[in-house]
Amino acid sequence: MPDVDPDRIRMMAEAARVPLRADAPARIARAVAPTVTRFGAEKLALALETEPSTFAVVQRREIEP
């Protein structure tokens, strides 16, 4: 499962240059863990060619002539 421990969050916040209170990394880790875990469990294996705009291609097939 993906690592969502407070140390990772502290490092990511530093990389983003966003200061956090001392207790924030632990709180954030608790808050995001279910989402990260659920998304990771999906074990996505997307085709190499898939990109964000693939969404528009799928969506626009539904436009009625």
Added chain:
Amino acid sequence: MNERAVSATTDPAMLTLGEAAAAIRDRKLSSVELTAALLERIKAWQPKINAFVRIEADSALELARACDAALARGDIKGPLHGVPLAHKDMYYSAGKPAGCGSKVREGWIAPATSTAVARLEAAGSFRLGALHMAEFAYGPTGHNPYLGHARNPWDSERITGGSSSGSGAAVAARLVPAALGSDTGGSIRLPAHFCGVTGFKPTYGRVSRANAMPLSFTLDTVGPLARSADDCALVMQAIAGPDPLDPTSTGAPAWNGDVAGGSPGALKIGVPTGFYVDDLEADVANALDAALTTLRSLGAHIVKVDLPDQTAVAAAALIVLAVEATAAHAPWLRERADDYGMQVRARLENGLAYSAVEYLEALRWRGPALAAHLEAIGDVDVIIAPASRAAAPTIAETDMGGGPNAEATIVAITRFMRPVNYLGVPSLVVPAGRSQGGMPIGLQLVGRPFRDERLIALGRAFQAATGHHLAVPVLSS
């Protein structure tokens, strides 16, 4: 106008958007009379529900007089001529403040007008003021520690839902006939459900988001809250369609009023199993059952549908929302984080935790996830689902200090919202009954991409058969 509309001209505030516009056009009501009636009602309700952040009485009356003078000359600007509206305080109007529900943007003056508002004004409406919202549209309840919380017109101890809190409350209390909201994770649909109004989240890309405050550029949609599906259609007729200022709207079809205003026909309606129907409170489950009976009587063919796992879709939506919102707010988080409310600051900080790969996988999966959704529903036209598992909880139950269950209650509120935003599909929330405690219950009619008009047609038929949308809250002393 129907009989109800004619008699309602004794209190113009009770008219729907369509009725008010028709009454002005037919010279049965002046724009000044309508504006004055709404201002009178706002004066009575505002202290109770905090729906407005600014009331622009003098300028509104001046604009109303100009509309009446134009009409006297035979100059009708458009189908909404002379109707005052107010919108969530994130729709920019050039030269006017747009605080976006925040201390951070206090006093900020918008340099340009949002396309949606410009189009409504081109149709003849004008501005009555600006409406309450959750801070930066990043909250599902209507809490706002900076502005004071919005309060539900049906019970002022209960939440309005958010983030279009003022839009839901103002339309429910008949302070405006319609209002723009925005929906990134339920922000039109939740206030519609909790306040007992009709709310429409269009297909992603159907309405320009230009010069409206962004929260998540992948998920943000612009749409109306109004008293009926009919009134939502009037707003959509004005605002839908391509806009060179918003590339996501390029290629979007123009609004088809014939489909929206016609019979829905014999639609195939899917009832999802599992995710959307497990663990509903009895009032909501009963409203869903009653709605299915009504839809059958209207000729709909009801079938069960097994959707792909919606918890994975919701997780992807949350990652996209969190990262995009945090990236947008990063400059302020670096310099003035203390100016955010506690709840919104915590949500923005959560967005720091996702990796670039997680974000981009969530973004890239959107197309395949929509394809899987469409394959699962086959030829189903509309999915019916609850908007939330229960009617409005209290403000105290969903406050940060509301005890250990507060966060769980907030998560439960948004459960049925996020997949719709991630898939970019349209959803209409219609009032569908009341809880034992008398609070409104709404249901979602979720459509296929760009088939927005069919949802409106179905919503119109449902409302003609049920009348749930006609209930009006009473101002208690």
